[in-house]
Amino acid sequence: MSPWHRDPGTGRPLSPQLALGAALLNVRIPVLLGQLVNVVARCARGPVTGYLQEVRRPALHLLTVYCLQGLLTFGYIALLARVGEQVAGSMRKALFTNLLRQDVAFFDANRTGQLVNRLTADIQEFKSSFKLAISQGLRSSTQTAGCFVSLYLLSPKLTGLLVMALPLSNLALNGIVLGTIFVGGSLMAGDELSPGDLMSFLVASQTVQRSLANISILLGQYPTAPSSPRSYPTRPGYLVLRDFSLTLPPCKTVAIVGPSGGGKSTVAALLERFYEPTQGTITLDGRDISSLDPSWLRGQVIGFISQEPVLFGTTIMENIRFGKPGASDAEVYAAAQLANADGFIRSFPEGYDTVVGERGTALSGGQKQRIAIARALLKDPAILILDEATSALDAQSEKVVQEALDRAAAGRTVLLIAHRLSTIHGADLIVVLAQGRVAEAGTHEELVRRGGLWAELIRRQTKEQS
Known part of the structure; x- marks a missing residue:
């Protein structure tokens, strides 16, 4: 791997750090979006001079975060693809070396096409699973943890409602979203929650649900490649040579x-x-x-x-x-x-x-x-x-x-x-x-x-x- 793919201090690959940074920025987006909504709502209550000046700061913050998130996402996906190719190449080389060490009985029992498929299709399947597990798993886990913290800081009451809704089906979740808006509206009426905080809460809760769904999918996937038998005897009960004795005289x-x-x-x-x-x-x-x-x-x-x-x-x-x-x-x-x-x-x-x-x-x-x-x-x-x-x-x-x-x-x-x-x-x-x-x-x-x-x-x- 070339030097720009690694941390100059530790020499470790940069892919996890980039993925973590993209996930943390994704957690920050709902908060910034809520701040922007608060500014717009405050300006909507009455005539405000310098509206653009009020909106510019949170809007620029949000735009900057979106751009940084895009760059970090592109970077870690590109690096992860490179790492995946290197891992797949190493596995393919190790598998081919192992094939060369097998005895003839192994090749008697396994078709050439099947072995070639192990070197190509199965390695490709592993590479795809590896990239998906690392990218989705790391990002979803980070986003879930970060968004839960953000949700709790925004509104502990609505967070409790969301936690109860997580195990439910999509139909029930849609009802919970409406319930969240209703409860959030009540909290807004009592000045316990601002409009921006409600928007932040809704966006962050959707992020949590998507992240948990991705993690659930990853945990539910199993390798499709068949496992190799540990031994490869062919016709174990059949003796090819019986009572066989032969001497090869030197130079004859x-x-x-x-x-x-x-x-x-x-x-x-x-x-x-x-x-x-x-x-x-x-x-x-x-x-x-x-x-x-x-x-x-x-x-x-x-x-x-x-x-x-x-x-x-x-x-x-x-x-x-x-x-x-x-x-x-x-x-x-x-x-x-x-x-x-x-x-x-x-x-x-x-x-x-x-x-x-x-x-x-x-x-x-x-x-x-x-x-x-x-x-x-x-x-x-x-x-x-x-x-x-x-x-x-x-x-x-x-x-x-x-x-x-x-x-x-x-x-x-x-x-x-x-x-x-x-x-x-x-x-x-x-x-x-x-x-x-x-x-x-x-x-x-x-x-x-x-x-x-x-x-x-x-x-x-x-x-x-x-």
């Missing part, structure tokens, strides 16, 4: 295949700690990965390449650098060359500064995949997970991307999940999953000789392709 390629729903992608998600196992343990070099920092595990140890790579609406350079935020340009170039991406990137007029559009809309599927490979290789991971990395590509793009993957896999432990069985024939170990269990494991030649599920999957896919 292990491929996992099987029918859809067999648990292939779940294995990758468990390694990345997107999910936590309900039973058993997962170890990395003998250490339980549940004791390892997920940010270190995903940021330095494991590189993950999925079927649909996620690209952001920024430059190619920045999209690759997301894999290692502190990487130099030379490191980005080296990773792109290893991923077979440097050639097509430099063919663009702006090269690495080309903006790819939201989700990489300016690139082809093969180009997006190679940028994702470069991003994964930038951090030089010891483990590389390829989850259906080429299944959505055409034959030509698949060939180029597969060459990049083969180069990336050299000297690394690779977990390969594939639908096209022809891409994993050269894996050091092929694991066939069925209904969450390891049905068979071995090399391509060994599994073909056994004539089991692997051989059946090959026959079925060959028949579909022919």
Whole structure:
């Protein structure tokens, strides 16, 4: 917040002081209005010389108060709007940060549109409620207290009548107003109340009623945003993997295949700690990965390449650098060359500064995949997970991307999940999953000789392709 929004002495925001000042001036208006009426009434009793001189002073006071009230009201509303935007921005940033920390089960259970709505519509609803509660609540409370004091000083008897009328309905209040005028007229006849004081009392009483009505409305409002559940388990009674045991040999390629729903992608998600196992343990070099920092595990140890790579609406350079935020340009170039991406990137007029559009809309599927490979290789991971990395590509793009993957896999432990069985024939170990269990494991030649599920999957896919 810029300095003019704050008290130079305390450094606190000026919005409450401005709102308080506007409310106190609003309390003063009925008194000044009553003084003006008294002057007019006195002049009406008989010929008065210098009428304008008599009226000028209270009229100027009233006009000055109106102008000051308008300026203060404008000031505190403007500042309050700025504060509301800052609070909403901070909440939106905190909420988005919290969303990024959620596990995959959370996103399985909540639709993307619902989460986006939380970040936009719900924050907007809070901002509106915040501004209304602060502006109306502070002003109405101050006006109510100040007007009650003014009313009591003007006429204790009429104040008692007003207090009895406050809980009543609008119809009854209209009757009370007439009663107030009648009683006030009687007091005027007995010289207990001047015409101006009666006018001041009526205006102040209306201010009290409006202020109390605003407070009642504020107290009766409830948040419309639904509360978030405290946990996000999906299918808690369903076990995806059963009696599952698998060892990934260092610097070897292990491929996992099987029918859809067999648990292939779940294995990758468990390694990345997107999910936590309900039973058993997962170890990395003998250490339980549940004791390892997920940010270190995903940021330095494991590189993950999925079927649909996620690209952001920024430059190619920045999209690759997301894999290692502190990487130099030379490191980005080296990773792109290893991923077979440097050639097509430099063919663009702006090269690495080309903006790819939201989700990489300016690139082809093969180009997006190679940028994702470069991003994964930038951090030089010891483990590389390829989850259906080429299944959505055409034959030509698949060939180029597969060459990049083969180069990336050299000297690394690779977990390969594939639908096209022809891409994993050269894996050091092929694991066939069925209904969450390891049905068979071995090399391509060994599994073909056994004539089991692997051989059946090959026959079925060959028949579909022919």
